[in-house]
Amino acid sequence: MPPPEADDQISGNAREWIDGIVLCALVAAGSRAVEANRDQINALNVFPVPDGDTGTNMSLTLRAITEESRIQPAFHVGDAARRMARSALLAARGNSGLIAAQLFRGIADVSDGRERITPVEFAAGMRAGAVAAYDSVPNPREGTMLTVMRVTAEAAADCAESGAGIAAVLEAAVKRSVEAVALTPTQLDVLRDAGVVDSGGYGLSVFLAGALEQAQGRGDGATEFPPPSPIGVESDGRSFAGVRVDFINAAQEVIYGYCTVFMIEGEDLDVIKIRDRATTFGESAVVAGDSTAVKIHLHPLDPGPVISYAAALGTLSGITILNMDEQMSEWAAGQQSLPAPAPVADAPRLETAIVAVCAGSGLEAVFAQAGMGACSPVPGGDTMNPSVQDLLGAVEAAPSDRVLLLPNNRNIIAAALQVPELTDKDVQVIQTNSVQAGIAAAFAFSASADLDANVAAMSAAADGVRSGSVTRAVRDAVVSGREIVAGDVMALVDGELVATAGDPVTALVEMVRHAAPDTELITIYSGVDVESADVDKALLAVQEAAGEAEVEIVHGGQPNYDFLVAFE
Amino acid sequence: MSIAIVTDSTADLPGDLVEKHGITVVPLNVRFGMEEFKDGVEIDTDEFYRRLQAETELPTTSQPSPGDFAEVYRTLAADHDGIVSVHLSGKLSQTTNSATQGAREVAGDSVRIEVIDSRQATIPLGLIVIEAAKSAASGATIDEVVEAVKDAMGRATFYGMVDTLEYLVKGGRIGRAKGFIGGLLKVTPIITFEDGESAPVASPRTRRRAIEKIKALTEEAAPFDQLAMYYSTEPDELEKLARDLAHLAPEGGVITSRIGAVVGTYAGPGSLGVGFIRKKPG
Numbered sequence: 001m002p003p004p005e006a007d008d009q010i011s012g013n014a015r016e017w018i019d020g021i022v023l024c025a026l027v028a029a030g031s032r033a034v035e036a037n038r039d040q041i042n043a044l045n046v047f048p049v050p051d052g053d054t055g056t057n058m059s060l061t062l063r064a065i066t067e068e069s070r071i072q073p074a075f076h077v078g079d080a081a082r083r084m085a086r087s088a089l090l091a092a093r094g095n096s097g098l099i100a101a102q103l104f105r106g107i108a109d110v111s112d113g114r115e116r117i118t119p120v121e122f123a124a125g126m127r128a129g130a131v132a133a134y135d136s137v138p139n140p141r142e143g144t145m146l147t148v149m150r151v152t153a154e155a156a157a158d159c160a161e162s163g164a165g166i167a168a169v170l171e172a173a174v175k176r177s178v179e180a181v182a183l184t185p186t187q188l189d190v191l192r193d194a195g196v197v198d199s200g201g202y203g204l205s206v207f208l209a210g211a212l213e214q215a216q217g218r219g220d221g222a223t224e225f226p227p228p229s230p231i232g233v234e235s236d237g238r239s240f241a242g243v244r245v246d247f248i249n250a251a252q253e254v255i256y257g258y259c260t261v262f263m264i265e266g267e268d269l270d271v272i273k274i275r276d277r278a279t280t281f282g283e284s285a286v287v288a289g290d291s292t293a294v295k296i297h298l299h300p301l302d303p304g305p306v307i308s309y310a311a312a313l314g315t316l317s318g319i320t321i322l323n324m325d326e327q328m329s330e331w332a333a334g335q336q337s338l339p340a341p342a343p344v345a346d347a348p349r350l351e352t353a354i355v356a357v358c359a360g361s362g363l364e365a366v367f368a369q370a371g372m373g374a375c376s377p378v379p380g381g382d383t384m385n386p387s388v389q390d391l392l393g394a395v396e397a398a399p400s401d402r403v404l405l406l407p408n409n410r411n412i413i414a415a416a417l418q419v420p421e422l423t424d425k426d427v428q429v430i431q432t433n434s435v436q437a438g439i440a441a442a443f444a445f446s447a448s449a450d451l452d453a454n455v456a457a458m459s460a461a462a463d464g465v466r467s468g469s470v471t472r473a474v475r476d477a478v479v480s481g482r483e484i485v486a487g488d489v490m491a492l493v494d495g496e497l498v499a500t501a502g503d504p505v506t507a508l509v510e511m512v513r514h515a516a517p518d519t520e521l522i523t524i525y526s527g528v529d530v531e532s533a534d535v536d537k538a539l540l541a542v543q544e545a546a547g548e549a550e551v552e553i554v555h556g557g558q559p560n561y562d563f564l565v566a567f568e
Numbered sequence: 569m570s571i572a573i574v575t576d577s578t579a580d581l582p583g584d585l586v587e588k589h590g591i592t593v594v595p596l597n598v599r600f601g602m603e604e605f606k607d608g609v610e611i612d613t614d615e616f617y618r619r620l621q622a623e624t625e626l627p628t629t630s631q632p633s634p635g636d637f638a639e640v641y642r643t644l645a646a647d648h649d650g651i652v653s654v655h656l657s658g659k660l661s662q663t664t665n666s667a668t669q670g671a672r673e674v675a676g677d678s679v680r681i682e683v684i685d686s687r688q689a690t691i692p693l694g695l696i697v698i699e700a701a702k703s704a705a706s707g708a709t710i711d712e713v714v715e716a717v718k719d720a721m722g723r724a725t726f727y728g729m730v731d732t733l734e735y736l737v738k739g740g741r742i743g744r745a746k747g748f749i750g751g752l753l754k755v756t757p758i759i760t761f762e763d764g765e766s767a768p769v770a771s772p773r774t775r776r777r778a779i780e781k782i783k784a785l786t787e788e789a790a791p792f793d794q795l796a797m798y799y800s801t802e803p804d805e806l807e808k809l810a811r812d813l814a815h816l817a818p819e820g821g822v823i824t825s826r827i828g829a830v831v832g833t834y835a836g837p838g839s840l841g842v843g844f845i846r847k848k849p850g
Contacts, residue, residue, distance in 0.1 A: 366751075369751030370751075445770065446769055446785070447768055448760065523773075
């Protein structure tokens with residue numbers, strides 16, 4: 001491919017410069033691709049458990065950005081990127097959502113104060129985003145979405161340095177991302193053992209592939225991008241080379257946003273000027289007419305700005321606006337139905353308040369007991385990670401200026417760590433990676449102790465817990481060398497499979513037998529679907545298996561897990 | 569002529585300290601059914617806890633009458649210029665009220681009586697009373713003794729664990745510790761006194777952890793002018809706790825004592841606690 005003509009750059013060819021509208025269109029397309037491939041991304045969980053759904057988390061995070069840019073489009077790339085970074089951060093759910101949000105932060109940093117940026121600057125933004133992403137998670141590891149983001153940004157930068165346009169830069173990025181995703185099992189043992197590629201990295205790759213389709217003017221936002229076959233996994237010898245073709249899919253017409261058609265009637269209308277301007281509001285612009293009447297056909301993300309622009313020129317008539325993407329309107333509805341932060345109650349002001357993420361009426365009650373009235377719950381857990389905004393709302397609503405935040409899930413910790421910087425309150429995150437650890441931490445809370453003393457005592461308590469869970473496999477898998485068939489009951493302790501069984505009580509008892517030595521206290525939380533007869537049966541059997549340890553079993557009411565168990 | 573120090577039996581002071589500091593203790597009453605006993609005088613503590621656990625109906629308690637106080641004040645007035653009478657929290661008992669009425673009968677030109685609501689009970693009340701006695705023994709005026717009491721009140725704290733909240737609840741003394749009630753999981757609550765009533769501090773899941781927590785809270789509060797530990801029915805736990813916290817002992821050592829019948833009616837068996845008066849800052 002010959003290098004782009006020099007005057008392409010000088011004349012500001014729309015494909016080689018990225019302004020706010022181009023950026024929004026790229027992101028919207030990437031976001032739609034993630035939405036369309038959500039189930040495939042979710043299916044790549046390492047363990048076949050209902051746990052931290054990456055596709056859902058990324059999709060919800062990106063949806064918020066798209067909504068933001070629909071409501072308030074910006075031509076100025078600096079403004080657009082800054083708003084994207086802000087809404088992505090607030091909407092970030094799970095580690096994947098939070099890492100994705102850093103991409104926008106990087107782009108916002110390089111776009112600061114700029115009306116438009118070059119592909120070189122765009123790639124620099126991706127690199128800045130990758131750097132921010134490594135800082136955003138507590139324990140960055142290679143073979144994850146972070147690796148994919150970093151090498152992808154490098155590929156984009158190399159390509160952009162050679163003078164390529166945005167489409168070529170994105171194409172290079174997508175190719176490298178697919179390779180990087182396929183290689184993740186060679187970097188991370190859990191992926192190799194599970195025979196899957198990293199779901200977050202794959203999600204990022206899908207996002208970039210969607211953006212690429214937009215840049216190339218093809219795709220309808222529903223293209224399926226199947227994950228590349230894992231490399232270094234014995235059971236599946238296919239190389240990624242054959243997969244890449246699927247990934248960068250065949251061209252299709254761009255259809256998205258609102259099909260907007262109307263007529264302007266006035267005096268001295270400048271058709272050429274209106275056509276040029278209309279292209280900045282959306283895709284597929286057709287502008288025709290004379291100095292007294294001009295007809296406009298356009299596919300904008302938001303029909304508002306072009307109509308406002310046209311209304312200033314003359315009288316509008318025959319306005320039709322069709323929503324071309326049902327999904328987009330569902331997104332809008334979903335966005336509006338997000339829970340508002342709980343209103344600040346007239347509760348007494350406390351020295352210190354606790355905010356704990358949990359799902360299940362029983363678990364909420366246990367947190368209330370443990371926190372001695374200082375604890376308010378945020379709904380959420382394995383399959384529904386709350387966003388940074390959800391956590392921030394709960395922190396703001398807590399009846400104290402000092403708040404201890406308990407994420408209670410490995411995949412919520414990073415989002416929780418964003419909260420302290422977003423509020424004037426003094427917030428400390430206790431990095432509880434399970435609800436069991438969170439409860440132990442809450443029980444170590446002292447109403448009379450200061451924040452630092454509570455953090456120390458609660459962190460130590462959380463560290464002293466081994467977390468067990470009993471759940472059904474959602475798909476066939478090989479875990480720790482054991483063949484699991486969908487529907488099997490698995491018992492996991494701190495992420496390690498310790499038993500499989502045909503029924504939950506048997507799995508529970510096996511787990512207790514395995515973990516009871518060196519344990520003083522075993523607390524079992526029964527799930528929402530567990531019958532009370534099974535609870536009684538479980539208690540008797542567990543007491544026998546527990547040896548010296550004290551055993552308590554209470555109703556947790558959590559979804560998905562028949563039993564959650566704390567070994568202390 | 570000097571200042572006399574009076575308190576009530578909820579100060580749970582051991583007999584030798586009462587004697588050493590010349591403190592006058594007015595007993596409250598504890599009643600099993602129709603049988604009434606003067607706390608620490610007419611009922612043996614072992615016997616009390618045996619009956620507390622054995623009988624189906626819980627005992628009740630009552631404050632000394634104004635007449636009981638008047639009698640004590642009258643006797644003391646004979647050879648003292650003033651009397652400082654320090655009592656358990658008015659939110660827990662009418663004792664301070666009774667003492668005030670008794671004082672009104674006796675006080676006059678020859679003797680001034682100051683009745684003070686300590687806003688505490690048990691260990692910290694006892695320690696505040698000892699501070700008052702020390703001040704009086706140093707030849708302080710009545711105003712100076714009152715000042716010493718108020719100063720000690722500001723530095724006195726108590727952390728106690730109860731085996732069950734049943735006794736505090738049934739006795740109507742749960743106060744702000746009511747947040748502990750109704751939990752799904754079994755806990756060993758740790759309480760303190762705040763604003764003159766029971767308040768929650770922590771809710772450890774096991775007895776061992778509760779003791780560890782009390783030790784940690786005590787370590788944090790050091791150094792002390794006075795340190796005391798009390799128990800209701802488990803002397804071995806008290807001994808171990810005293811050994812573990814021996815390094816925090818102020819000059820004069822650690823005071824150990826047993827919770828008497830009136831406080832025991834609410835704390836119940838298996839109670840264990842630490843009380844102290846912090847050193848003045850600086």
